[in-house]
Amino acid sequence: MKIICIGRxxxxxxKELNNNMPDEPIFFMKPDTALIQSRNPFVYPSFSKDIxxxxxxxxxxxxxxxxxxxxxxxxxxxxxxxxxxxTARDIQQICKEKGLPWEKAKSFDGSAPVGKFVxxxxxxxxxxxxxxxxxxxxxxxxxxxxxxxxxxxQLISYVSKFVTLKIGDIIFTGTPSGVGPIKIGDKIExxxxxxxxxxxxxx
Ligand code: ZN
Numbered sequence: 001m002k003i004i005c006i007g008r009x010x011x012x013x014x015k016e017l018n019n020n021m022p023d024e025p026i027f028f029m030k031p032d033t034a035l036i037q038s039r040n041p042f043v044y045p046s047f048s049k050d051i052x053x054x055x056x057x058x059x060x061x062x063x064x065x066x067x068x069x070x071x072x073x074x075x076x077x078x079x080x081x082x083x084x085x086x087t088a089r090d091i092q093q094i095c096k097e098k099g100l101p102w103e104k105a106k107s108f109d110g111s112a113p114v115g116k117f118v119x120x121x122x123x124x125x126x127x128x129x130x131x132x133x134x135x136x137x138x139x140x141x142x143x144x145x146x147x148x149x150x151x152x153x154q155l156i157s158y159v160s161k162f163v164t165l166k167i168g169d170i171i172f173t174g175t176p177s178g179v180g181p182i183k184i185g186d187k188i189e190x191x192x193x194x195x196x197x198x199x200x201x202x203x
Pocket of ligand 1 (some may be wrong): 005006007023054056087172174
């Protein structure tokens with residue numbers, strides 16, 4: 001499986017990092033070694049001093065597809081969850097300044113914790129879902145899918161022009177504002193409509 005991540009999909013987050021808004025989706029990938037599931041800890045990597053959390057809605061693809069039209073995109077997934085797109089902000093800054101790819105800052109081992117998936121039938125409207133991230137019981141990020149620049153269906157359609165989507169692939173759909181640093185010892189909890197789907201510690 002592969003992990004596809006969308007950048008700058010919430011205006012307030014793009015602003016907090018002084019980024020311009022894209023006129024089409026920005027995407028990058030993480031390898032399967034980035035995935036963390038079922039309460040395994042996140043190990044703070046030694047190469048960075050500024051790892052940031054980015055909570056995101058994640059979508060699991062359940063049908064193979066290429067050149068998916070937006071109007072059919074909803075038939076390519078039936079489960080979503082929350083995940084954290086961990087980012088070595090210090091490394092990313094250097095990569096951006098040099099015009100280099102982001103992989104070192106984004107794709108390292110454990111950089112993609114993903115929660116328990118839930119069926120989309122549990123939600124009235126996929127484009128109005130609240131999600132959040134707490135550190136040690138304190139709210140740090142709150143988002144709603146209605147604030148996405150590109151909808152989940154638009155993202156699936158766009159990405160599938162370039163990359164064939166396969167069963168089990170996961171799409172991280174972008175983070176709202178409020179990104180910030182984590183530290184060793186933190187307990188991180190992520191919620192979808194108030195329901196805890198992901199909890200882990202930073203080691
Ligand atoms: Zn992200």
